[in-house]
Amino acid sequence: xxxxxxxxxxxxxxxxxxxxxxxxxxxxxxxxxxxxxxxxxxxxxxxxxxxxxxxxxxxxxxxxxxxxxxxxxxxxxxxxxxxxxxxxxxxxxxxxxxxxxxxxxxxxxxxxxxxxxxxxxxxxxxxxxxxxxxxxxxxxxxxxxxxxxxxxxxxxxxxxxxxxxxxxxxxxxxxxxxxxxxxxxxxxxxxxxxxxxxxxxxxxxxxxxxxxxxxxxxxxxxxxxxxxxxxxxxxxxxxxxxxxxxxxxxxxxxxxxxxxxxxxxxxxxxxxxxxxxxxxxxxxxxxxxxxxxxxxxxxxxxxxxxxxxxxxxxxxxxxxxxxxxxxxxxxxxxxxxxxxxxxxxxxxxxxxxxxxxxxxxxxxxxxxxxxxxxxxxxxxxxxxxxxxxxxxxxxxxxxxxxxxxxxxxxxxxxxxxxxxxxxxxxxxxxxxx
Ligand SMILES: O=C(O)C1=C[C@@H](OP(=O)(O)O)[C@@H](O)[C@H](O)C1
Ligand SMILES: C=C(OP(=O)(O)O)C(=O)O
Numbered sequence: 001x002x003x004x005x006x007x008x009x010x011x012x013x014x015x016x017x018x019x020x021x022x023x024x025x026x027x028x029x030x031x032x033x034x035x036x037x038x039x040x041x042x043x044x045x046x047x048x049x050x051x052x053x054x055x056x057x058x059x060x061x062x063x064x065x066x067x068x069x070x071x072x073x074x075x076x077x078x079x080x081x082x083x084x085x086x087x088x089x090x091x092x093x094x095x096x097x098x099x100x101x102x103x104x105x106x107x108x109x110x111x112x113x114x115x116x117x118x119x120x121x122x123x124x125x126x127x128x129x130x131x132x133x134x135x136x137x138x139x140x141x142x143x144x145x146x147x148x149x150x151x152x153x154x155x156x157x158x159x160x161x162x163x164x165x166x167x168x169x170x171x172x173x174x175x176x177x178x179x180x181x182x183x184x185x186x187x188x189x190x191x192x193x194x195x196x197x198x199x200x201x202x203x204x205x206x207x208x209x210x211x212x213x214x215x216x217x218x219x220x221x222x223x224x225x226x227x228x229x230x231x232x233x234x235x236x237x238x239x240x241x242x243x244x245x246x247x248x249x250x251x252x253x254x255x256x257x258x259x260x261x262x263x264x265x266x267x268x269x270x271x272x273x274x275x276x277x278x279x280x281x282x283x284x285x286x287x288x289x290x291x292x293x294x295x296x297x298x299x300x301x302x303x304x305x306x307x308x309x310x311x312x313x314x315x316x317x318x319x320x321x322x323x324x325x326x327x328x329x330x331x332x333x334x335x336x337x338x339x340x341x342x343x344x345x346x347x348x349x350x351x352x353x354x355x356x357x358x359x360x361x362x363x364x365x366x367x368x369x370x371x372x373x374x375x376x377x378x379x380x381x382x383x384x385x386x387x388x389x390x391x392x393x394x395x396x397x398x399x400x401x402x403x404x405x406x407x408x409x410x411x412x413x414x415x416x417x418x419x420x421x422x423x424x425x426x427x428x429x430x431x432x433x
Contacts, residue, residue: 003394003413003424005401008431010252010300015426017240019044019233020261021419023195023291025052025094026171027072027231030199032061033102033178034074036228043070043233047391047418048092055095058083059110074228077178082108086147089114091347091418094168096146097126098196101172104135105179106152113147117347117389123148126172129160133176133184157182157222164342165315167192167265170218174200174207177220184220191216192315193265198290203227234261234293238392239420241269241320243430245327246399247298248278255430257296259288268316269324270296276304276331304331306376311339318342322354323396328374329363330403337371347418348388357385357397361408382406391418398427 024044029052031038043049053063053070060081062073075081080102089096089112096112100123103110113119124144127137133155139148157180162170170186174196177184197218200207206221240257247253262270262282274280278301282294306328309321317324321340328335343350355367358374362381366373382404387394394413401408416423 001414002409002411003398004407004409005398005427006407007404008250008402008433010432011243011246011250011255011402011430012253012432013430014256014258015243015430016258017235017243017260017426018046018420018422020236021046021049021238022094022167022193023233023261024049025098026195026199027233028052028056028063028070029098029102029175030203030226031072031074031228032056032059033077033080034203034226034228035076036074038072038074038228039230040070040072041068041232044236046421047090048095051090051092052095055087055089055099058087074226077223077225078106080106080108083110086111086113089118089146091115091118093118093121096123097168097172098175100126100130100137100148100150101175103150104130104133104137104152104176105155109149109151111147111149119146122345125164125166126169129158129169129173130176133158133173133180135176155180157184159185159187162186162188162192165190165192167196171196174218174220178205178223178226180222182222186218187214189215190312190315191265193263195263195291199229200226202290203229231289234288234291235259236419237261237266237270238319240296241323242395242399242423244270244273244280244296244298245323246402248273248280248301248304249327249330249399250402251300251302253300255298257298259293260296262292262294265316268313269320272307272309272313272317272324273327276307276327277301278304306331306333306335308336309338309340309371314340314342319392322350322392323399325354325372325374326396326400328376329358329378329380329400331376333376335374335376338368339370341370346390348390348393350390350393353388353390353393357393360385361404380404382408384409384411387412387415389415391415391420395420395423402431
């Protein structure tokens with residue numbers, strides 16, 4: 001499905017965007033290997049997180065949905081069943097990498113594959129350390145790509161330096177570490193999202209986190225069991241980001257986004273927008289299941305200034321960088337994003353996708369190997385762009401379309417449903433033409 005979005009007069013209203021994708025994945029994965037029944041409220045029902053539910057059902061976990069709640073009947077740390085067929089991981093890197101960590105400690109055999117995008121994404125980053133822990137794993141192209149085969153077994157704890165600051169790799173090794181013979185330690189020079197650590201703590205795992213001059217460290221000691229949890233998943237900051245950007249860019253706009261997760265490992269985009277001079281405010285600050293949550297009030301901000309984004313800031317805004325680049329086209333000065341080479345191995349090469357699309361609609365931008373340089377205060381003429389079948393690219397360009405002169409048509413825009421199935425309806429409901 002292609003979609004054309006045209007100029008808006010203003011964006012106004014109150015919205016609760018869908019629930020956090022990272023926390024939703026983890027809520028099903030961790031409760032699947034707990035002892036007992038977990039109850040999940042506000043589980044994200046989108047492409048990627050429904051893949052997770054499907055995969056854990058195929059691994060023998062009973063997951064029921066009733067009156068909007070998900071009940072996950074955990075099978076214990078080593079209780080997953082050998083799947084009868086290849087596990088299909090769809091478009092989801094998180095499901096794949098975290099599940100590889102879980103499977104490494106199970107006495108079963110499994111094969112995993114995914115869609116055209118997922119089969120191009122790097123897996124050695126997780127397969128190599130899992131091998132070092134003692135799992136039998138291999139995959140296409142010398143273990144770099146899906147399909148991957150894994151036979152779990154006895155694992156040893158390792159010390160791992162998470163150079164790429166990948167939360168998926170960290171989480172996979174922590175999940176494997178639950179079934180290891182001794183302590184697993186992860187060291188991160190820059191801290192990646194810590195939802196796995198927070199949830200493991202809440203479920204009674206023996207886990208310690210600390211900061212020192214080398215960065216952030218997690219120590220996980222093997223466990224006999226995890227306790228089930230009751231969890232209410234907050235709204236996803238990566239989804240809220242689109243409407244915050246819309247309110248900031250479109251004249252006369254004001255929007256209130258409810259119940260948004262503002263974990264400091266996730267809210268870098270909002271902090272960076274504030275640094276640019278955007279009118280954004282957190283209100284009703286509170287804690288929900290060990291995670292910080294707030295409502296976000298965002299208003300039209302005509303005096304944005306260019307910024308530079310450094311490598312150490314990247315993890316806290318990794319999925320919002322395409323959108324940040326588009327906002328930067330309206331800031332005074334030149335915005336430089338560096339140290340973001342990880343963007344090249346997401347659902348699409350997000351550096352190339354942003355640069356090619358911006359050029360298509362008459363906007364000047366310079367591509368760097370690890371980022372880009374965006375000139376500010378540019379007119380957005382409009383035209384046709386490609387989503388590259390990447391949800392974040394489709395949604396980011398839909399927002400830029402709101403300030404375009406002739407509108408922007410997005411090819412294959414329906415991929416938004418990977419993280420945000422209601423995106424276009426929500427957008428439509430807030431636009432004043
Ligand atoms: O752990 C997670 O839930 C995620 C971690 C990030 O990926 P990496 O671990 O590859 O950095 C992020 O881009 C992805 O959308 C979700
Ligand atoms: C990179 C993303 O997800 P995943 O790695 O789970 O496919 C994303 O949602 O932007």
